[in-house]
Amino acid sequence: MPQRLPRNPLDLRIHSLHDHVESGPPVPVPLLYTAPFFTRARILSIDWRVSLGAGGNKYPTVEILIDGVALLVAYGSLPMTAAGNQFISCSVQNDDTFYDAANGLYKFQLPPDIYLDSQQQLRMSVDGLVGGDTIATVKLITHEWITPRV
Amino acid sequence: MPAANPVDATVFDLKIDSASNPAAGSEVIYTVPANARIEVLYAEVLYTALVAVANRYVFLKAERNTIEYVQTASTLAQVLGDSFTYHFIAGLPAEVDATHSNRYLVPLNQQLILEPADTLRIDAFNLQANDTFINCRVRFKQWIIA
Numbered sequence: 001m002p003q004r005l006p007r008n009p010l011d012l013r014i015h016s017l018h019d020h021v022e023s024g025p026p027v028p029v030p031l032l033y034t035a036p037f038f039t040r041a042r043i044l045s046i047d048w049r050v051s052l053g054a055g056g057n058k059y060p061t062v063e064i065l066i067d068g069v070a071l072l073v074a075y076g077s078l079p080m081t082a083a084g085n086q087f088i089s090c091s092v093q094n095d096d097t098f099y100d101a102a103n104g105l106y107k108f109q110l111p112p113d114i115y116l117d118s119q120q121q122l123r124m125s126v127d128g129l130v131g132g133d134t135i136a137t138v139k140l141i142t143h144e145w146i147t148p149r150v
Numbered sequence: 151m152p153a154a155n156p157v158d159a160t161v162f163d164l165k166i167d168s169a170s171n172p173a174a175g176s177e178v179i180y181t182v183p184a185n186a187r188i189e190v191l192y193a194e195v196l197y198t199a200l201v202a203v204a205n206r207y208v209f210l211k212a213e214r215n216t217i218e219y220v221q222t223a224s225t226l227a228q229v230l231g232d233s234f235t236y237h238f239i240a241g242l243p244a245e246v247d248a249t250h251s252n253r254y255l256v257p258l259n260q261q262l263i264l265e266p267a268d269t270l271r272i273d274a275f276n277l278q279a280n281d282t283f284i285n286c287r288v289r290f291k292q293w294i295i296a
Contacts, residue, residue, distance in 0.1 A: 071166070073192060
């Protein structure tokens with residue numbers, strides 16, 4: 001049976017708008033962002049870079065990870081067909097998926113309600129990622145609330 | 151009487167829950183707990199079509215006392231031998247990639263709010279006796295009501 005939160009989150013304040021910059025791990029591991037302790041974060045936008053050894057049938061994905069369980073929350077439906085650097089921009093704006101292969105610009109839409117509680121994770125990856133591909137800098141814009149220490 | 155209006159309230163828990171795998175040929179049923187009101191953010195399920203019948207369309211619906219009050223259906227015609235993960239996501243348009251990763255994004259109603267004991271059901275038009283749904287998970291906001 002669900003239980004009430006120990007404190008009413010109405011007490012909490014929206015206190016910050018943060019930039020989080022993560023460094024790319026060795027290829028071809030997806031990037032993880034872990035929400036800080038004692039926060040609830042709502043994701044507003046994600047900017048990231050992918051460097052592809054070769055193009056074709058590679059689709060950017062955004063998932064949340066909670067206790068080891070992954071749920072897809074956004075997906076770019078156009079295959080990245082060009083090798084080289086791709087700049088990927090996701091936000092809650094109502095963007096159709098857009099891809100300019102010649103200039104390496106890729107945009108797709110995030111749903112408006114991506115929330116991460118303390119220590120929950122966001123995973124940026126690419127379906128079809130192989131050795132030689134890299135996922136580099138990720139910048140996340142979030143709203144965060146401080147949550148009770150239970 | 152509800153303790154708070156969830157459309158206005160900012161007080162909510164974030165939860166993820168699983169539905170039991172149904173028998174082959176049966177729909178997935180997730181039942182809202184007795185003292186909770188939920189707003190569904192995402193739901194996903196893996197659907198495998200095994201029998202030689204064309205054009206299954208997976209859909210999600212909410213029911214209260216056998217009365218259906220919302221439904222969203224995929225526009226992908228799934229056929230024999232296909233195994234697709236359906237991602238119902240509030241606030242996104244439909245997206246399909248049938249050839250590579252076997253994912254299908256289905257738009258979900260925003261502010262889909264279910265009351266205690268309401269059910270969320272995932273089914274398919276032309277569902278066949280040997281077709282299966284497995285690994286259904288639901289992510290939602292939750293309010294406790296007295």
